[in-house]
Amino acid sequence: MSQNEVKALVFDVFGTVVDWRTSIINECEILGQQKHIDIDWSKFVDDWRAGYRPAMDKIRNDGEKWRVLDDLHMDILLELLKSHSISLNSDEINHLNKCWHRLHPWKDSVNGITRLNSKFITATLSNGNVGLLTNMAKFAKLPWTCILSAEIFKHYKPDDEVYKGAANILDLEPKEVMMVAAHKSDLLAAKSNGLVTAYINRPNEFGKYSVEVEDVEKDIDIWASDIESLADQLECS
Incomplete structure (x- = not known):
């Protein structure tokens, strides 16, 4: 061609x-230091990213209603926070989800x-x-x-x-x-x-x-x- x-x-x-990976790991590690949350943030970020394709495929292949990536990222993030027993307020969660903008x-x-x-x-x-x-x-x-x-x-x-x-x-x-x-x-x-x-x-x-x-x-x-x-x-x- x-x-x-x-x-x-x-x-x-x-x-x-x-x-994206280094950027988000750095933000998560800063959050962890501020909130005294001691987890493997690299794995947390990798798991966050790993949820991206399955979430999109539900829309692409399974007929789910169209939703923007910010919303898909939020769904995955909420599940990860729950699985790690991490408690954040709504402003902190929204700010963390918007790290994909930064x-x-x-x-x-x-x-x-x-x-x-x-x-x-x-x-x-x-x-x-x-x-x-x-x-x-x-x-x-x-x-x-x-x-x-x-x-x-x-x-x-x-x-x-x-x-x-x-x-x-x-x-x-x-x-x-x-x-x-x-x-x-x-x-x-x-x-x-x-x-x-x-x-x-x-x-x-x-x-x-x-x-x-x-x-x-x-x-x-x-x-x-x-x-x-x-x-x-x-x-x-």
Whole structure:
């Protein structure tokens, strides 16, 4: 597939652009110190994230009513707090749930996206809701051209409607849109809908549990070590 026709780059965000795991572990550890809660916060955060896919699949596959990611995160969080016998007031719970709005970018993300903006539209294409992604962009100083979200299409990735909808809402053909992600499954779904694909290698996304995706290069159009590398390959100043 030709990269020369690409006019817009749409990005997965969690793990690709921001280091969600380290960011949330740090916030949870601060909370633990303040509230004298001594648990394995790394495992707590991993369990929180592990509930994300099953919660979305109930909507994607089981006919549950559409709900935004903030609400799904809250459901998982409440179950985890209960299972760990952690007592927090409603303000503390809401603040903790909103830590997904306060994620720190990988060190290459801001400058890499800034460089890509010199030639392309750049947008999120995330399962995060619009409010979450907007707050995160402000917090992390991510210079997106626009915010696109699964919320707009009332479908979660990897549903076809998200990828086709992104091209449509940008008034572009799928072949004019490049999906950028650190997750092979996201890229394969985008590719099946006609988008160009770029893989960003994030070997530390899951900390000690991280593994590199094997054989990804044969399945995607561009392999990049980070977003700065992608900007180099796309000849952005």
